[in-house]
Amino acid sequence: MASLKELRNRISSVKSTQKITKAMQMVAAAKLRRAQDAAEAAGPYAERMASVMANLSTSMKDSPGAPPLLVGTGKSDTYLLLVMTADRGLCGGFNTNIVRKSRERITALQAEGKTVKIITVGKKGADQLKRLYNDLIVKRYDLGGGKNVGRDAASEFGLMVREMFNAGEFDVCELIASEFVSVISQKPRVQTLIPAADAIDDSVARPDLQGAVYEYEPDEEEILNVLLPRYVDTVILSALLENSAGEMGARMAAMDNATRNAGDLIDKLNLVYNRTRQAKITTELTEIISGAEAL
Amino acid sequence: MADKLHFDLVSPERRLFQGDVDMVVVPGEDGDFGVLPGHAPVMSAIRSGAISVHDGDDVRRTFIHGGFAEVTPDGLTVLAEEAIDLSSVDREQLAKDLTEAKEDIGLARDDHERHIAEAKLAKFEALTEALNG
Numbered sequence: 001m002a003s004l005k006e007l008r009n010r011i012s013s014v015k016s017t018q019k020i021t022k023a024m025q026m027v028a029a030a031k032l033r034r035a036q037d038a039a040e041a042a043g044p045y046a047e048r049m050a051s052v053m054a055n056l057s058t059s060m061k062d063s064p065g066a067p068p069l070l071v072g073t074g075k076s077d078t079y080l081l082l083v084m085t086a087d088r089g090l091c092g093g094f095n096t097n098i099v100r101k102s103r104e105r106i107t108a109l110q111a112e113g114k115t116v117k118i119i120t121v122g123k124k125g126a127d128q129l130k131r132l133y134n135d136l137i138v139k140r141y142d143l144g145g146g147k148n149v150g151r152d153a154a155s156e157f158g159l160m161v162r163e164m165f166n167a168g169e170f171d172v173c174e175l176i177a178s179e180f181v182s183v184i185s186q187k188p189r190v191q192t193l194i195p196a197a198d199a200i201d202d203s204v205a206r207p208d209l210q211g212a213v214y215e216y217e218p219d220e221e222e223i224l225n226v227l228l229p230r231y232v233d234t235v236i237l238s239a240l241l242e243n244s245a246g247e248m249g250a251r252m253a254a255m256d257n258a259t260r261n262a263g264d265l266i267d268k269l270n271l272v273y274n275r276t277r278q279a280k281i282t283t284e285l286t287e288i289i290s291g292a293e294a295l
Numbered sequence: 296m297a298d299k300l301h302f303d304l305v306s307p308e309r310r311l312f313q314g315d316v317d318m319v320v321v322p323g324e325d326g327d328f329g330v331l332p333g334h335a336p337v338m339s340a341i342r343s344g345a346i347s348v349h350d351g352d353d354v355r356r357t358f359i360h361g362g363f364a365e366v367t368p369d370g371l372t373v374l375a376e377e378a379i380d381l382s383s384v385d386r387e388q389l390a391k392d393l394t395e396a397k398e399d400i401g402l403a404r405d406d407h408e409r410h411i412a413e414a415k416l417a418k419f420e421a422l423t424e425a426l427n428g
Binding site: 042163 | 303305306307308309310323324325328335336337338339340361363365372374376377406407410411
């Protein structure tokens with residue numbers, strides 16, 4: 001049985017841990033709101049972009065002049081995976097889930113005989129993936145503590161990916177990031193980025209033209225050339241934003257749990273402490289009484 | 296609302312404007328074009344420049360950098376990479392940004408950095424032009 005002093009020390013140490021987790025939970029909650037707002041504010045743009053792209057891609061997909069960003073290089077030998085995780089841990093299974101998903105994907109692709117290249121976004125993903133796939137990681141991209149989650153960063157990142165694509169370094173690009181289902185639920189998902197035509201499914205809403213036909217200015221091909229790079233940037237940006245919202249949500253939930261666990265532990269320790277104290281007093285009393293009786 | 300045009304201006308970071316207006320003049324890739332209610336469906340790339348929103352006697356000019364306009368029967372949607380309210384532009388700061396962007400091109404160490412610097416310069420030049428125009 002631990003001594004009273006030891007118990008007191010343990011209780012106070014658990015209490016300070018609880019204070020930390022509580023503070024982290026509140027910080028995460030505040031950041032979550034901001035991240036969620038940012039993700040939601042980016043929504044309309046991404047939506048419109050997707051619907052415009054859907055329109056263009058349906059009409060351009062089969063034309064011979066379609067840009068490779070849209071239809072791909074015609075091969076699928078080399079895959080580039082963008083694995084997006086957080087920069088920091090202490091957010092439950094958030095990072096681990098994304099890494100597990102990417103591991104599954106890498107294994108599946110390698111089994112098909114594809115070459116896989118990885119760009120990691122966020123420190124945690126890089127740390128976890130380098131143990132297994134150090135040779136495959138071509139670039140690491142740090143989030144800089146949330147500073148690099150924004151439009152500038154997304155377009156710089158997009159430019160880098162597009163330059164690699166134009167240099168023929170990969171054929172297909174997939175994005176592995178967390179999907180923000182709700183504050184308490186994030187699901188890792190794999191999303192095709194390039195070729196863009198594969199990424200656009202039929203579920204994207206197209207505007208009802210009431211029988212009219214679009215006029216294109218200058219022409220479809222030109223517009224597509226302008227729009228495709230932006231589309232890539234937009235998808236990356238929404239993924240970054242959604243991911244950081246997910247990270248905060250996961251951290252909030254994890255820290256909430258930790259705070260509650262610390263509370264339970266404190267209750268238990270207090271019980272043990274009180275019992276021990278009581279037992280000690282009883283023993284002392286018994287000793288005094290039996291001592292008095294002996295006289 | 297047949298006599299008003301529904302106009303949406305969205306940037307990747309937020310929705311900047313949403314509402315009904317009389318007319319919008321968009322700086323298209325091939326020249327400016329005005330959009331009135333009931334305009335035929337058009338998709339157009341946008342060059343960097345000022346977009347004018349006319350509502351009654353009120354004209355609001357906003358600088359748009361890199362974007363795309365789509366006219367559907369529901370109205371006009373402009374997707375702008377970046378939008379700056381022209382009345383809020385600081386001319387001195389702009390002149391400084393312009394010189395800095397020029398320097399950056401000289402300092403660029405590889406293609407990647409040069410692309411970024413060139414894009415920046417083009418933006419600031421267009422902004423200056425819109426401000427003077």
